[in-house]
Amino acid sequence: MDRVLSNKKAILFFTLPALLWYAVIVLLPVFISFYYSLLDWDGVGKGVFVGLENYVTMFRDDDIFRQSLWNSILLAILSVFVQLPISLVLALILAGYVKGNRFYRTVYFIPVVMSTVVIGQLWMKIYHPSFGLLNGVLGRLGLESWQGEWLGNEKTALLAAFLPIVWQYIGYHMLLLFASAKSIPEDLYEAARIDGATGVKSSLYITIPLIKPMLKLSTIFAVIGSLKTFDFIYVLTNGGPMHATEVPSTWMFSNIFKQYQYGYGSSLAIIIILECLLFTVMIQKMFKTD
Numbered sequence: 001m002d003r004v005l006s007n008k009k010a011i012l013f014f015t016l017p018a019l020l021w022y023a024v025i026v027l028l029p030v031f032i033s034f035y036y037s038l039l040d041w042d043g044v045g046k047g048v049f050v051g052l053e054n055y056v057t058m059f060r061d062d063d064i065f066r067q068s069l070w071n072s073i074l075l076a077i078l079s080v081f082v083q084l085p086i087s088l089v090l091a092l093i094l095a096g097y098v099k100g101n102r103f104y105r106t107v108y109f110i111p112v113v114m115s116t117v118v119i120g121q122l123w124m125k126i127y128h129p130s131f132g133l134l135n136g137v138l139g140r141l142g143l144e145s146w147q148g149e150w151l152g153n154e155k156t157a158l159l160a161a162f163l164p165i166v167w168q169y170i171g172y173h174m175l176l177l178f179a180s181a182k183s184i185p186e187d188l189y190e191a192a193r194i195d196g197a198t199g200v201k202s203s204l205y206i207t208i209p210l211i212k213p214m215l216k217l218s219t220i221f222a223v224i225g226s227l228k229t230f231d232f233i234y235v236l237t238n239g240g241p242m243h244a245t246e247v248p249s250t251w252m253f254s255n256i257f258k259q260y261q262y263g264y265g266s267s268l269a270i271i272i273i274l275e276c277l278l279f280t281v282m283i284q285k286m287f288k289t290d
Contacts, residue, residue: 037267091177108171120235180214
């Protein structure tokens with residue numbers, strides 16, 4: 001095995017097919033999209049080369065894009081500071097040999113494997129202004145003044161749309177962090193118990209520092225997933241009302257498939273890619289311990 005791993009030709013032989021396949025299905029479409037982003041093109045006729053004009057227009061004149069960009073960053077903030085802490089707490093509790101943890105892991109993970117469209121339809125029923133569960137509960141509690149059109153009001157639609165997104169993937173990050181926590185040798189906890197560190201202290205000084213690589217990975221997944229989110233917003237609000245819940249991917253979809261601005265929509269796609277790469281590098285730097 002050592003001889004194979006030291007043989008660069010062997011490594012190239014085994015990795016080349018995967019690299020070629022990755023280049024064809026990922027890198028090539030990215031370069032094609034970048035080329036399209038330099039055109040004024042409706043997707044049917046001949047495109048006119050305009051250079052970086054689409055990008056200039058995007059940042060200078062497109063108020064909806066700037067709103068959508070802020071919305072995606074807000075979702076990333078909620079994912080990091082609300083979703084991940086809940087996932088971490090659940091993972092630490094279940095990793096502490098809780099009776100029936102397999103059952104709880106399954107229950108928390110069910111929303112992850114469910115279709116986004118199904119969950120979106122479920123939450124639309126919860127938010128329904130007439131017969132929705134949320135308004136019904138508020139009415140039973142005598143809080144009629146709190147009732148409202150949660151997805152139809154510009155002031156509440158954004159938070160109402162983000163809540164199910166944050167909720168769905170709590171179980172996903174919990175499972176990643178749980179698996180990482182369970183890989184820690186039990187000897188470390190036994191030594192900590194001898195020194196008097198148990199419960200919360202062992203989690204703070206042993207578990208969390210040792211699962212830091214998985215925390216970094218979960219943070220990257222949460223942020224990137226937030227920046228490129230599409231399906232939940234499309235199902236719940238389609239970017240409305242009045243673009244209040246617009247995110248870059250839904251605005252890109254609208255420009256390409258509804259307004260037939262393929263060049264401008266492609267520039268939005270490139271910005272989403274660059275945004276994800278930028279935040280990934282930033283998170284890598286934040287977690288760097290060297």
